[in-house]
Amino acid sequence: MNMRNQWPVLPIVAGLASGLLTGCGSESGESGGTGSSVVLGMSDDVLATDPASGYDPGSWLLFDNVFQSLLSFPKGGTEPQPELARQCTFTDTRAMVYKCELKDGLKFSNGDALTSEDVKFSFDRMLKINDSAGPAIMFPMLGDVETPDAKTVVFHLKVPDATFPSKLASGAGSVVDHRQYDANGLRTDHKAVGSGPYELDSFDDDQAVFSVNGNYKGTAKVKNSGITLKFFHGDRTALKKALLDGSVDIAYRGLPASDIAGLDKQDDSKGVDVIEGSSAEVQHLVFNVKDPVAGRLGVRKAIAYLLDRDALIKNVYQGTATPLYSIIPAGIVGHNTAFFDTYGARPSRAKAAAALRADGVTGKVKLTLWSTPSRYGPATDEELKAIAGQLNASGLFDADVKSVAFDQYEKDIAAGKYGVYVKGWVPDYPDADNFTAPFFGKGNVLDNRYSNSTITGSLIPGTAAQSDRAATDKDFGRLQNIVAAELPVLPVWQAKQYAVARDGVYGLEYCLDASTVFRFWELSKS
Numbered sequence: 280m281n282m283r284n285q286w287p288v289l290p291i292v293a294g295l296a297s298g299l300l301t302g303c304g305s306e307s308g309e310s311g312g313t314g315s316s317v318v319l320g321m322s323d324d325v326l327a328t329d330p331a332s333g334y335d336p337g338s339w340l341l342f343d344n345v346f347q348s349l350l351s352f353p354k355g356g357t358e359p360q361p362e363l364a365r366q367c368t369f370t371d372t373r374a375m376v377y378k379c380e381l382k383d384g385l386k387f388s389n390g391d392a393l394t395s396e397d398v399k400f401s402f403d404r405m406l407k408i409n410d411s412a413g414p415a416i417m418f419p420m421l422g423d424v425e426t427p428d429a430k431t432v433v434f435h436l437k438v439p440d441a442t443f444p445s446k447l448a449s450g451a452g453s454v455v456d457h458r459q460y461d462a463n464g465l466r467t468d469h470k471a472v473g474s475g476p477y478e479l480d481s482f483d484d485d486q487a488v489f490s491v492n493g494n495y496k497g498t499a500k501v502k503n504s505g506i507t508l509k510f511f512h513g514d515r516t517a518l519k520k521a522l523l524d525g526s527v528d529i530a531y532r533g534l535p536a537s538d539i540a541g542l543d544k545q546d547d548s549k550g551v552d553v554i555e556g557s558s559a560e561v562q563h564l565v566f567n568v569k570d571p572v573a574g575r576l577g578v579r580k581a582i583a584y585l586l587d588r589d590a591l592i593k594n595v596y597q598g599t600a601t602p603l604y605s606i607i608p609a610g611i612v613g614h615n616t617a618f619f620d621t622y623g624a625r626p627s628r629a630k631a632a633a634a635l636r637a638d639g640v641t642g643k644v645k646l647t648l649w650s651t652p653s654r655y656g657p658a659t660d661e662e663l664k665a666i667a668g669q670l671n672a673s674g675l676f677d678a679d680v681k682s683v684a685f686d687q688y689e690k691d692i693a694a695g696k697y698g699v700y701v702k703g704w705v706p707d708y709p710d711a712d713n714f715t716a717p718f719f720g721k722g723n724v725l726d727n728r729y730s731n732s733t734i735t736g737s738l739i740p741g742t743a744a745q746s747d748r749a750a751t752d753k754d755f756g757r758l759q760n761i762v763a764a765e766l767p768v769l770p771v772w773q774a775k776q777y778a779v780a781r782d783g784v785y786g787l788e789y790c791l792d793a794s795t796v797f798r799f800w801e802l803s804k805s
Contacts, residue, residue, distance in 0.1 A: 315804040316505040317784065318526070320518050322533020322657075324510060328482055329466040330453035331405040332413045336532065336705050336795070339450035344489065344506075344799045346473035347497055348452030349379045349398065349432070350444055352794035354801065357709040359448035362497050363393070363474070367444065374439040374746055377447075381430040386494040387456045388478040395426035400457035402434075408465060414451035416722070417707060420743075439744035445708035476501050476800045485510060489799065502786060502803040513653050522551060522779060528804055529787065531778045531797070535657040539777050540597040550782045556791020558776035559608045561714070562655060562703045564648075564666070564769040569728040572646055573698035577638020579766040582699075583622040584631035585673050586666065588771060595662045599777065603770040605759045606714055610793065612748055613711035613755030617763035618770055628673045635675060643677045646670070648699050649691075650682040655703035662771075663701060692726045702768075709793045711755045712743055718768065719758075729767035734758055 321340075327333030330342050349367060350359035361367065367379040385393035402424050409415045420440045425433040436443065446452065459472040469482040476499040477489040489506040509527055511518040519538055522530040534542075542553050564582070566573045573579060588602035601609070604619035622630075635644070650663040663680045670676035683691070691697055702725060706713045717724050719734045738758045742751040762768065776791045786801035 314503050316507065317503050317528050317799075317802045317804050318507045318509060319529045319531055319799075319802075320509045320511055320521050320527035320533075321531050322511050322513055322515055322518055324512060325482075325487060325508075326412065327465075328469050328471045328479065329460070330401075330414070330450060330455065331408045331460075332410045332465050333450070334412055334414050334416075339795075340508075340797050341471070341479070341487065342450035342453045342473075343475070343796045344477045345471050345475045345479050346450075346453035346455065347475045347495075348448055348450075348454065349381075350448040350452070351498060352448050352709075352796055353498070354789040354798060355792050357793050359444045360498065362448075363398075363454060367447075369441075369746070370433075374441045374443070374744055375436045377434040377436070377443055379432045379434075381432070382496060383430075385474060385496055387459075387472055387474045388492045388494055389456070389459070389472055390494060391456050391458055391472075393454065393456070393474050394429040395432045396429070397457050398432045398454050399424045399426050400460075400462065401454045404455070404460065404462050405451075407463065410465065414449075414707075416717075416724075417446055417449075417451045419721075438740060441744060441746045441748065442708065442710050442712045445710055445713075449707045451707065475499075477506065484512075499798065499800040501800040503800070506799045506802070513657075515657055522781070523549065525550075525781060528784045529778055529780045529802070533657070534777070534779060536595070536597040536599040539599050539779070542779055551779055552782065554778050554780060554787040554791065556776040556778075556788065557610065557793050558774050558791070559611060559706045559709060559714075559793055559795070560703065560774040560776070561603055561606075561608050562701065562771050562774075563606070564771060565700050565702050565725050565727050566729075566767055566769070567695060567698050567700075567727050568767055569695065570698035572644065575638050575640060576766065577634045577636075577640050578644055578646075579769070580622075580634035580638075581631035581640075581644070581675060582670065583618065583766060583769055584627045584634060585670055585675070586622075586769065586771070587626045587669050589624070590669070591662055591665055592772060595658050595665055596772065600772040600774045603773040606718065606762055606768060606770055607711045607755060607759060608714065608773045611709060611711050611714065613742075613752050613759075615756045615759050617756075617759040621763045626669065626673075628675070631673060631675055644675060646676055646678045646699060647697075648678060648680045648701075649688070649697040650680055650701055651685045651688040652682050654685045654688075655701055659701060695726075695728065705795060709795075710748065711751065712739075715739060715755070715758055716743070719762075725768065727767055729765075731761060731765065734761060 323337040325337040326335045327338045347363045349364040351362035364379040365382045370376045420436045422435045422437045456472045471479040478492045480488045487508040518533045521527045604616045607614045648663045660682045667678040670678045745751045783805040785803045789801040790797045
C-alpha cells in the first residue's frame with residue numbers, strides 16, 4: 280500500500296476527535312462561482328483522477344474539490360459535518376452500524392441524480408478493485424452497505440470503529456456516478472464525474488483545469504470562477520520562477536525550506552506573501568527489526584540517543600518544521616512525548632555507547648541509511664546525510680546514505696533489503712488512530728517486520744471502539760510508550776504547512792489546516 284507519503288512543507292496540527300453524531304447540515308450551498316480564476320502551481324503530481332486508486336496528497340487535492348463525501352471537514356475544524364448527507368449517526372452503542380440520510384435533489388456535475396445507489400456503488404467498487412495505490416486499505420472494518428431507500432445508506436462494520444465518520448469525510452469517501460464508472464476496473468481516461476464544488480474540464484501532464492459545478496449542493500461557498508492547477512513535476516526552481524514572474528498565483532507543495540525562509544524575509548517589493556498553516560504531516564526513520572544490524576535494539580537505541588532534531592530543523596529545514604518526539608504529532612488528541620522522556624532532547628554519546636555495550640555491540644556500527652530523493656520532500660537526502668553525520672561524529676558509527684528512485688525504494692523495502700529508511704506520512708483524518716493503526720496493525724504501511732500483540736490485540740481495537748475520543752488518551756499514551764521502548768520507528772519532525780501567494784490572492788488561511796483539505800473554493804483574486 281502506498282502511504283499518503285509526502286514531502287515537508289505540509290502539516291503542525293490542531294487536530295481533534297472524530298464526530299460520531301452529526302447533526303443536520305445546510306440544504307443549500309453556493310454553486311455559482313464569482314470573481315477571477317486562480318492559477319495554482321504545485322510540485323507534486325496528481326497520480327489518479329479515480330478515487331478508487333489515488334492515495335497521495337496530489338490526488339486527494341483533486342478528489343476533495345471534484346467529488347463529495349457523505350461528510351466533510353469544515354475549514355479550521357476536525358469534526359466531520361454533513362455534506363452529501365443531511366445527517367449521519369451510529370444507531371448502536373458499539374459503533375458498528377452507521378446510518379446516513381442524504382439531502383434532497385442531489386446531482387452529479389453531468390446532471391445525473393445522486394442517490395444511495397451511488398454511495399453503495401462507490402464503496403463496493405473501491406473495495407472490490409482493492410487497488411494497491413488506493414484507499415481500500417482504510418476500510419478493513421467495512422462489511423455490508425445497505426440502501427433501504429434512495430436517500431438512506433447503512434454501513435455495517437465488522438468491528439467497532441468510532442473513527443469511521445472521519446474516514447467517510449476524507450478523500451477515501453468520494454462518491455462517484457455509478458453510470459460513469461466500471462464496477463470492476465479503474466477509469467483510465469483522466470476524466471472525472473463527481474458532485475463537488477468543481478468539475479474537471481481537462482487533465483494532462485502539464486495542468487488540470489477546473490470550472491465551477493453548477494449542480495453542486497453542499498456546504499462550500501465558491502469565491503472564484505475556476506482553478507487551473509499547473510504541475511511542475513518536482514522542478515522547484517521552475518515553480519519559484521513561475522510564482523515570481525506571475526504565471527502562477529500560488530505556489531503550494533514544492534518550494535524547499537530555503538526558498539520559504541527567503542521569501543518570508545524579503546521586502547514587499549517582490550509582491551508575494553508566505554502563508555503558514557497547521558499540519559500533522561510527520562516523518563520517521565523506520566527500522567527493519569529483522570535486519571542483522573538495525574534489528575539489534577542497542578543499535579536503534581544508540582541512534583535515538585544521538586539524533587539531534589534541533590540541528591536538523593535549523594540547518595536543513597530552516598525552521599519550517601518542529602522536532603517530533605512521538606508517533607502521534609502535537610495537537611492530536613492522545614499525543615505524548617514518549618521519545619523525549621526516554622531519550623532526551625539533546626544527544627548523548629555516553630548513553631548511546633552504553634546502549635551498544637549492553638547489547639554486546641563492539642566496534643563501529645556500519646550502517647546505511649536509505650533515502651528517496653523527492654517523495655518525502657526536496658531536502659530528504661540532505662536530511663539523511665546530516666543524520667549520518669551526527670552518528671559518525673560520535674565515533675560509534677560508520678554510516679553512509681544511499682538514495683534510490685521511489686518505485687525501486689518501495690520494492691526494496693517490501694523485500695526487506697533495507698535496515699534503516701525514511702518514511703513520511705500525511706494523515707487521512709486528524710485522529711490518533713490514523714498515526715497508529717496504519718503503522719502497527721496487520722499489513723502495516725511501514726513494512727518493517729515489527730509486531731506487538733498488546734498493540735494489535737488490545738490497544739488499537741480498544742481505542743477504535745471508544746466513542747469518546749478524549750477517553751482514548753491513556754491507551755494511546757501506553758501505545759506510544761511501548762513504541763519508544765521497542766523502537767520500530769524513530770520520529771524525526773512534524774511539518775509546518777506553507778503556501779506562497781502573489782499579492783491580491785486571498786483565502787489561503789482556510790486551505791492550510793489539520794484536515795489536510797485544500798479548499799479551492801476559498802481562493803479569490805482581486
